[in-house]
Amino acid sequence: MTQAQPNILILMADQMTAPLLPLHDPNSPVQIPHLMKLAERGVLFESAYCNSPLCAPSRFVFMTGRLPSKIGAYDNAAELRSDVPTFAHYLREMGYRTALSGKMHFCGPDQLHGYEERFTTDIYPADYGWAVNWDGDASRPTWYHDMSSVTQAGPCVRSNQLDFDDEVVFHAKRYLYDRARDDAGDRPFCLTVSMTHPHDPYAIGQQYWDRYRDDDIPLPSLSYSDAPSDPHSQRLRQLYQVDTTEISEQQIRNARHAYFGAISYVDDQIGALLDTLDETGLADNTLIVFCGDHGDMLGERGLWYKMSFFEWSTRVPLIVCAPKQFSPRRVKESVSTMDLLPTLVELAGGGVDYATDLEGRSLVPHLTGRGGHDEVIGEYMGEGTAAPLLMIRRGDYKFIHSPVDPDQLYNLADDPQEIHNRVDDPNEAERLAAFRQEIADNWNLDAVHQDVLDSQRRRRLVASALAxxxxxxxxxxxxxxxSGQYMRNTFDLGDVEYRARFPRVAE
Known part of the structure; x- marks a missing residue:
């Protein structure tokens, strides 16, 4: 393979909800100038979703192009099996250098999954300690979210997440400089840079807090009392204790204030990486993908964090930027991060056979203005569930189904806040019946439920034994x-300085 293939830079933010961003809401006070410029030069997907609104399952789906039930991506302690191909495997097979800087929430002994290099550890544990327990009672796991992220929200001098993301971006920039200085640069690279902001806890440095005034921070547009309740939402509220925690309006505003600041922090890091591409001369042949792993409810409907299929939880930003290949445009059809594996393989030149079936579909028709699919399938089997939870988003409609909960059907064109459940609307009876039949035809939910239980039991036993x-x-x-860094007596001083300097000077 030659450098005629494009380099690929994948930028991922954690828990960044799309409906809040000025990419989608022109009235949003969130400041993201670098992402706005990227969207102006690229293809912005206005209705992009994750396929499972939780960190690890969403990321495993993003990397494999497969639904959670197909790869066992059930919760945040699920293991992505080493024999499941990822886009890193396919691109590496096609001649790419593959590297990861940052979070991917891999559980188990394989911490690479096709990446040649990984520069940082993960911010989250790699063992099975966070496995969900459907055999147990409904009590809250001691390791799980509570509302302290909200009640303690505010500015900070330093945090665990700032330590992590500063390291992530440092290593990513160094990798780009190394690629520019590489004498054997005929291999294209795929670098994934995955930050943990703006994920809770809602704390951010003073300089980012000060970019916003309290008056800039809107409160949730839909309160718990104004939103129709459903059993899954009630379980989530109990799980992270919002139903038993007294939260003031100011604390809600503080949480959103810090979240806005964390988004601006991410935007600045992306700006620094894009500047590095420019100054190294790599920008012209680098395809850039920006996406999120899932959203954050941020108090909408009285809910926080993720774990539901409502828009603020499951809609994510998605931009693909390659101005010399694709004219800037906005895509209205619904797509998902599961579609990125076949997209990346096609843009890298294709020519490899997929080793497994894929549920993801290439976005290249959308990128080239030739139309494309308008459908997202979602599955969730993590915290707050008692059985598999499914979503189908097609056209204007979203259908949510679980065997243990009442169905939900929303027309998002008429009802973007998902207030009016249409399951009892006689005008929607035919559509509702078709959705239900589609699920009956394509999922054996009893078998999926048993697979989840079996996986949870195995992992709980293994986690207990290995502790x-x-x-x-x-x-x-x-x-x-x-021994291979900087200046050592095994190197020629002049040669080291010559090769490390960029741009090179004449010998």
Whole structure:
């Protein structure tokens, strides 16, 4: 393979909800100048979704192009099997260097899944300790979210997440500089840069907090009392204790204030990475993808965090930017991050056979203005569920189904806040019956439920056993060979300085 293939830079934000952003809401006070410029030069997907609104399942689907039930991506302690191909495997097979800087929430001993290099450890644990327990009672896991992220929201000098993301971006920039200085640069690269902001806890440095005034921060547009309730939402409220925690209006505003600041922090990091592409001369042949893993309810409907199929939880930003290939445009059809694997493979030149079936579909027809699909399938089997939860988004409609809860059907064109459940509307009876039949034809939900239970039981046993005696960590341990860095007596001084300087000067 030659450098005629485009380089690929994938930028991922964690828990960044799309409906809030000025990419989609012109009245939004959120400041993201670098992403706005990227969208102006690229293809912006106005109705992009994740396929499972939780960190690990969403990321595994994004990497494999497959639905959670097909790969066992049930919850945040699920293992992505090493024999499931990811886009990193396919691109590597096509001649790409593949590298990851940041979060991907891999659980289990394989912490690479096709990446040649990984520069940081993960911010979250790699073991099975966070497995959901459908065999247990409805009590809240001690390791799970509570409302302290909201009640303690505000500015900070430093945080765990700032430590992590600063390291992520530092290594990503260094990788780009190294590629520009590489004498054997005939291999294209695919670099994934995955930050953990604006994920809660809602705390951000003072400089980003100060970019917004309290008056800039809108409160939720739909309160818990104004939104129709449903059993899944009630379980979530109990799970993270919002139903038993007294929260003031100011605390809600503080949480959103810090979240806005965290989005601006992410935007600045993206700006720094784009500047690095420009100054190294890599920009002209680098395809850029920006996406999120899931959203955040941020108090809408009285809900927080993710884990539901309402818009603020499951809609994500998605931009593909390659101005020399695709004219800037906005795509209205509904697509998902599951569609990115076949998209990346096609844009990299194709020519490889897929080793498994894919549920994801290439976005290239959308990118080239030739139309494309208008459908998203979602599955969720994580916290707050008692059985598999499914979503079908097609055209104007969204259908949500679980065997243990009442169905929900919304016309988002007429009802963007998802207030009016149409399941009892006689005018929608035929559509409702078709959705129900589609699920009956395409899912064996009893079998999926049993698969989830079996997986949870296995992982709980393994986690318990491995915590006894000598503990061997699966967390990724980045290794740096200091003997090959900077200046050593095994190197020629002039050669080191010549090769490390960019741009090069004449010998």
């Amino acid at each position: 006894k005696g000598k503990v061997t960590s699966w967390d990724h341990q980045p290794h740096t060979d200091a």
